[in-house]
Amino acid sequence: MNCRDAIPLMHEYLDGDLPGTEAAKLKEHMLACRDCRAMFEQFEKTEALVRSLTPAPVPDDLTPKIMSGIPKPRRRSGWLRWVRRHPAVSVAAVFVAVMLVSFASLWNQDAELAVKGADLDQVQIHGHTVIVPQGRTVHGNLVVENGEVRVDGEVTGNLTVIDGTVNMASTAHIAGQIKQVDQALDYVWYKLNEWAGLIAR
Ligand SMILES: [Zn+2]
Numbered sequence: 001m002n003c004r005d006a007i008p009l010m011h012e013y014l015d016g017d018l019p020g021t022e023a024a025k026l027k028e029h030m031l032a033c034r035d036c037r038a039m040f041e042q043f044e045k046t047e048a049l050v051r052s053l054t055p056a057p058v059p060d061d062l063t064p065k066i067m068s069g070i071p072k073p074r075r076r077s078g079w080l081r082w083v084r085r086h087p088a089v090s091v092a093a094v095f096v097a098v099m100l101v102s103f104a105s106l107w108n109q110d111a112e113l114a115v116k117g118a119d120l121d122q123v124q125i126h127g128h129t130v131i132v133p134q135g136r137t138v139h140g141n142l143v144v145e146n147g148e149v150r151v152d153g154e155v156t157g158n159l160t161v162i163d164g165t166v167n168m169a170s171t172a173h174i175a176g177q178i179k180q181v182d183q184a185l186d187y188v189w190y191k192l193n194e195w196a197g198l199i200a201r
Pocket of ligand 1: 029
């Protein structure tokens with residue numbers, strides 16, 4: 001057996017469709033071939049990942065008895081099948097997602113602090129930290145991007161923190177809502193959903 005023959009057999013093996021004699025031949029090849037062994041491990045990982053993301057299939061015994069004489073169609077979700085046919089692309093997509101997460105966290109570190117609001121006179125800024133001091137009142141909304149917010153005083157509107165953290169002192173009072181948005185994470189989720197949607201088609 002050569003490597004080109006081995007790859008389709010790996011998929012059949014993972015599907016549980018490979019007869020014993022073929023499986024033995026495949027195993028024999030993989031014992032001798034490090035490349036195929038590595039590829040098989042990659043397929044297994046993709047398979048496990050996809051399974052963890054795919055809802056459990058409908059049990060087969062729900063199929064009416066009348067159907068028992070007819071060969072059963074494969075019950076598989078569309079995107080599981082797609083992933084099986086395009087394992088390299090799938091692995092690449094997972095890789096890209098992981099890269100996006102690490103890239104996003106790097107990108108956050110260097111991002112510039114931005115503070116928006118109608119009443120910024122009440123706010124103190126030290127480096128990447130935005131402080132609403134005790135006894136001060138920020139009238140209206142306060143939006144902080146790429147920074148840390150410490151609230152000791154009062155905010156009469158909403159506090160929105162984009163890609164940052166919030167620290168509230170016991171003296172703090174925020175009349176509106178506190179919203180934390182992680183743009184990097186949202187972006188990755190968006191991309192992953194887009195990818196999943198594409199496969200499910
Ligand atoms: Zn090989």
